Amino acid sequence: MKRYDFDEIIPREGTHCLKYDAREWMFHTNDVLPLWVADTDFRTPDFIAEAIKNRAEHEIFGYTFKPDSYYEAVIGWMKRHHNWDVKKEWILFSPGVVSGLTLAIEALSKPGDGVVVQPPVYFPFFDCVKGTKRKLVENPLVLENGRYTFDLDDLKAKVDKNTKLLLLCNPQNPGGMVFTREELEGLANFCLENDIVIISDEIHSDLVFSGQRHIPFASISEETAKNSVVCMAPSKTFNVAGLSSSLVIIPDKTKRGRYERALNIGHLGMGNIFGTVALEAAYTHGDEWLKQLLDYLWGNYLFLEDFFKEHLPKVKVMKPEATYLIWLDFREYGMNDNELFKFTVDKAKVGLNNGGKFGSGGDGWLRLNIGCPRSVLEEALKRLAGAFGTL
Missing domain, CATH: 3.90.1150.10 (Aspartate Aminotransferase, domain 1)
Incomplete structure (x- = not known):
């Protein structure tokens, strides 16, 4: 070894x-x-660097598409590391997780709609909401026993019929929490009851320490899967952020179609050759x-x-x-x-x-x-x- x-x-x-x-x-x-x-x-x-070098030796870098092996690598990784059965058609592209969040906001809401953010949290979340002219709804996390958790009472008091989305950060940045199934189920049930779609940033999901387990939000239940968008990437795990290749996983066909339309308007779906190669190598050999x-x-x-x-x-x-x-x-x-x-x-x-x-x-x-x-x-x-x- x-x-x-x-x-x-x-x-x-x-x-x-x-x-x-x-x-x-x-x-x-x-x-x-x-x-x-x-x-x-x-x-x-090295297995990522070698895969990129091998592809670079061809010396033609024209238009490409993602092969079946790319999707198989993603599906295998999600099953092995997160016990999540992902279907090929659920998997879409984004240049980065923040890009995916922004595209999902634009696809699944309209200007003036409320979007919940739970500070303290990764600061581009605020830009995603304000930059798309949505209404920022702040639902601060509560510090209990040395870790952050959700404040559902505060959330209930702040949402209304115009609140359409909630941006979840799990594992949490900057606190490093891995929210428990009980915590996630409570949030999921609240959002289902109030017709609020959850867009979950799970870019740090592979970097979970011993004794903890990351639960992809869309894996909680069939109902939650239909009410969620999950953003992931190999970038933090394998130090390939500069290759701009991320995943957006959307089980619900209607939401997936709306996201894909937003992606294709900007002709963003193809990605780049070396990002595709790196992602497949990472999830195959990592x-x-x-x-x-x-x-x-x-x-x-x-x-x-x-x-x-x-x-x-x-x-x-x-x-x-x-x-x-x-x-x-x-x-x-x-x-x-x-x-x-x-x-x-x-x-x-x-x-x-x-x-x-x-x-x-x-x-x-x-x-x-x-x-x-x-x-x-x-x-x-x-x-x-x-x-x-x-x-």
Whole structure:
């Protein structure tokens, strides 16, 4: 069995890499160690790179379509990893999960309709709603026993007959929750009763740690399947976000037709050759690589947890159930969102995501990406300890 080296340092500067080469734009300085963008610093798996190289050798990159082997790879992966029986006709394309969310909003609602978002949450959700001229309905998550959960009483008080959609983030970003079947069933039943379609961002669904299980929203029941759109991608799992290839899975024929029409209006359905090749290779050959990745990421989390307990005990670390994104509560330091962000950049020389961008409940928090070699993570944590230790 091949062992993958996640400790390898791979310089990314000079590759038009957003995480490193856009530091001046994001932090107004290049003098920061960046742990912000949600991609990893690990080498893309060899079986994906080889598949791309083999296709590139043909040297004609004209129009293509997705072969049966592509769909078989998706169907196999969903069954093996999520115990979800997906049919070929359910599987549609999107350049990215955010693109899929936006297209689904446009396909399944009209301007002025209400769309529920549950902050703190991945901040492009807000842009998807506002940019399509829908009405943003905020239903903040509740922090209970160190994890977020749904507030159905608040949701009931805020929706009306014009509320048509709810954007779900599961596993949750930035908190790292894997919502339980009971939680998902409660949300699903509420939305069925109120004729609200759920569009579920499940891009982190493969990155679930031991003891947890991701439940695809559309797999809960036949009724829920007909009332949902699921967005997934290999991009976070296999570090191929730059290849712009995602999946939108829609069991209901009518909703699928409306989404497909929105997709085809912009001639977006074909995708790109290398994204197709990479996705098929990832879902065909990626099982062992993912197992080793999850082991390494969990080791990174345990290292981080121990470090904060010893050196920065005022910071509360939300224990992740999934993802390589860690949600850190710095509120005991008494800084507002801008002050906290500026302090980590100017004093600690570490580039993180400020919590306020994730909506209500995010002020005083920071999001840190542990998808990097442990030596890089250790250096970032030492910088944070050195800066906050002076306060």
